[in-house]
Amino acid sequence: MGGLFGKPKQSRVTEQDKAVLQLKQQRDKIQQYQKKIETNLDKERQLAKRLIKDGRKDRALLLLKKKRFQEQLLQRTDGQLENLEKMVSELEFSQIQAKVVEGLKTGNESLKKMHEILSIEDVENIMEETQQGIETQREIDELLSGGLTDQDEDAVLEEYEMMFGETEDIKLPDAPSNDLPELEPEREKTKTERTRVAAT
Structure with a gap:
């Protein structure tokens, strides 16, 4: 029955992949936290203005101290966010390097096999x-x-x-020495016949 569905595929998710995912999740949480602080800072700034206008100095100062503390928190989260981004980049780059090394290893093995053949x-x-x-x-x-x-x-x-x-070494026969008979009268006769045919 197991052969019908084939072997289960092995997961290709590495420890580095899991680490990158966790770092990105932490980054997202910090970014959400920063947005929440920024929203609170805007509200507290407006509230502090209103308290100063109403003459409630003590309450306004307390609110401004809280606002200052949150601004410092925001700066710290910026540093954490920067560190997280750096770690994510380094991990992703190390994964690329690992793939390059794996490719080189495979290439070297193929070359060795070719050298064995030839x-x-x-x-x-x-x-x-x-x-x-x-x-x-x-x-x-x-x-x-x-x-x-x-x-x-x-x-x-x-x-x-x-x-x-x-x-x-081959002896050729001698050429005949007697003269050939004259053919002049025969030639004259042929010429006369040609003239007569042309005239008719």
């Missing part, structure tokens, strides 16, 4: 075979295009000299 000797052998293949193909191309190497030229000359030597 050693320097293998590469040298492949390059040598490739060079030989290129040279062989060049020779084939030269033969097909009619170009001959120096060795081929030497072989052709050697074969020619051998054949020339064989032909010197």
Whole structure:
């Protein structure tokens, strides 16, 4: 039955992710607290003005002291907020660094495997075979295009000299010495016939 639904996926949430989330939640709480203090400060400022106007000096001074204390709290929360933001940034950056390191590790392992598959000797052998293949193909191309190497030229000359030597030994029959019969009357006859046909 378990195979039907497959294996449960492992959670990819790391301890750093949890820490970043908690820090962001703390940051949000401090920001909410700051807004609450700022709202109270505005109210107390207005109330203090009213008390001064009404001549209630003691009450106004007490309210201004409370306001001053809250302003100091607000400044402290600014410092805390800044520290939280810095920690969040550092944690997020460390996560990026960890991923980069993991990527480098994976890349190095892949390179090692490739080096195991192809050693320097293998590469040298492949390059040598490739060079030989290129040279062989060049020779084939030269033969097909009619170009001959120096060795081929030497072989052709050697074969020619051998054949020339064989032909010197062969005796050719003498050319006939008697004169050929004259063909002039035949030529005149043909010329007359051509003239007659043209006239008709």
